[in-house]
Amino acid sequence: MTTTGSLLEVNDIRASFGGVRALDGASFSVEAGTITGLIGPNGAGKTTIFNCISGLVDGFSGAVRFDGADIARARPEVVSRSGLVRSFQLARGCPLMTVFEHLMLYGPRQVGEGVFRALASPGAVRRQEEELRERSYVVAKRLRLDHVLDNLVTALSGGQKKLLEIGRVLLAEPKMVLLDEPMAGVNPTLVGEIAEQLASIGESGVTILLIEHEMELIERLCDDVIVMAEGKFLTRGAFDEVTADRRVQECYLGVQLQ
Numbered sequence: 001m002t003t004t005g006s007l008l009e010v011n012d013i014r015a016s017f018g019g020v021r022a023l024d025g026a027s028f029s030v031e032a033g034t035i036t037g038l039i040g041p042n043g044a045g046k047t048t049i050f051n052c053i054s055g056l057v058d059g060f061s062g063a064v065r066f067d068g069a070d071i072a073r074a075r076p077e078v079v080s081r082s083g084l085v086r087s088f089q090l091a092r093g094c095p096l097m098t099v100f101e102h103l104m105l106y107g108p109r110q111v112g113e114g115v116f117r118a119l120a121s122p123g124a125v126r127r128q129e130e131e132l133r134e135r136s137y138v139v140a141k142r143l144r145l146d147h148v149l150d151n152l153v154t155a156l157s158g159g160q161k162k163l164l165e166i167g168r169v170l171l172a173e174p175k176m177v178l179l180d181e182p183m184a185g186v187n188p189t190l191v192g193e194i195a196e197q198l199a200s201i202g203e204s205g206v207t208i209l210l211i212e213h214e215m216e217l218i219e220r221l222c223d224d225v226i227v228m229a230e231g232k233f234l235t236r237g238a239f240d241e242v243t244a245d246r247r248v249q250e251c252y253l254g255v256q257l258q
């Protein structure tokens with residue numbers, strides 16, 4: 001943990017794709033133990049900054065520090081092993097797997113990943129697999145997916161796929177999660193369920209940075225809200241403060257307010 005209390009700090013991030021400048025000197029920090037919203041109009045650069053932080057963009061400039069360590073341009077698996085794990089807008093994984101198999105794929109680094117280590121310590125591999133099975137079941141139960149564990153991932157509803165994606169993130173035992181639009185395409189009956197799950201993950205001490213267009217969710221969950229526009233940081237504060245800010249209203253509406 002850094003002395004300032006910031007768990008994640010990004011500084012002067014710049015990234016372009018062809019002629020498009022997606023990030024133009026974006027900087028912000030996220031305090032440990034908070035649920036922080038990252039909002040801004042379409043094209044503001046929110047997903048791109050998640051991609052830069054999580055090691056999925058080559059050739060960006062700027063600094064990224066997580067838990068006191070420089071992780072700028074680190075490979076995605078190094079970033080997630082450091083405790084910073086992201087979700088994707090569309091749940092990933094093999095569609096031919098069952099929900100349980102999908103969850104089992106995503107435990108923290110396992111002994112059996114190396115063939116030689118697996119041969120050298122088969123008992124440790126077995127114990128670890130048993131532990132992962134147990135944890136997969138606990139996570140599924142927590143997310144109320146335990147009744148669909150044997151179903152194929154393809155048979156899940158949009159909302160259940162989002163819950164599964166949250167489950168994948170939790171199984172990595174993160175210190176911090178980057179959630180990209182966990183409510184997009186979710187049936188209204190599951191919106192409340194997902195919101196409750198996110199609140200409880202926050203209460204368990206995991207720091208959350210959340211991209212979401214659903215403003216009710218941002219208002220309900222977030223301690224702090226960061227606003228981006230045109231590839232840069234615009235402002236931050238409590239939900240009521242930032243939404244009352246004229247600059248924020250203007251960038252959302254694309255018109256000058258009186």
Ligand SMILES: Nc1ncnc2c1ncn2[C@@H]1O[C@H](COP(=O)(O)OP(=O)(O)OP(=O)(O)O)[C@@H](O)[C@H]1O
Nearest residue numbers: 017020021022040041042043044045046047048049
């Ligand atoms: N791989 C890419 N190739 C070309 N342009 C890209 C790429 N990724 C992002 N961009 C462009 O960068 C800009 C920022 O996109 P980004 O997806 O980060 O915005 P966003 O704030 O997440 O938007 P939204 O809320 O619509 O998801 C946009 O103009 C987008 O078209």
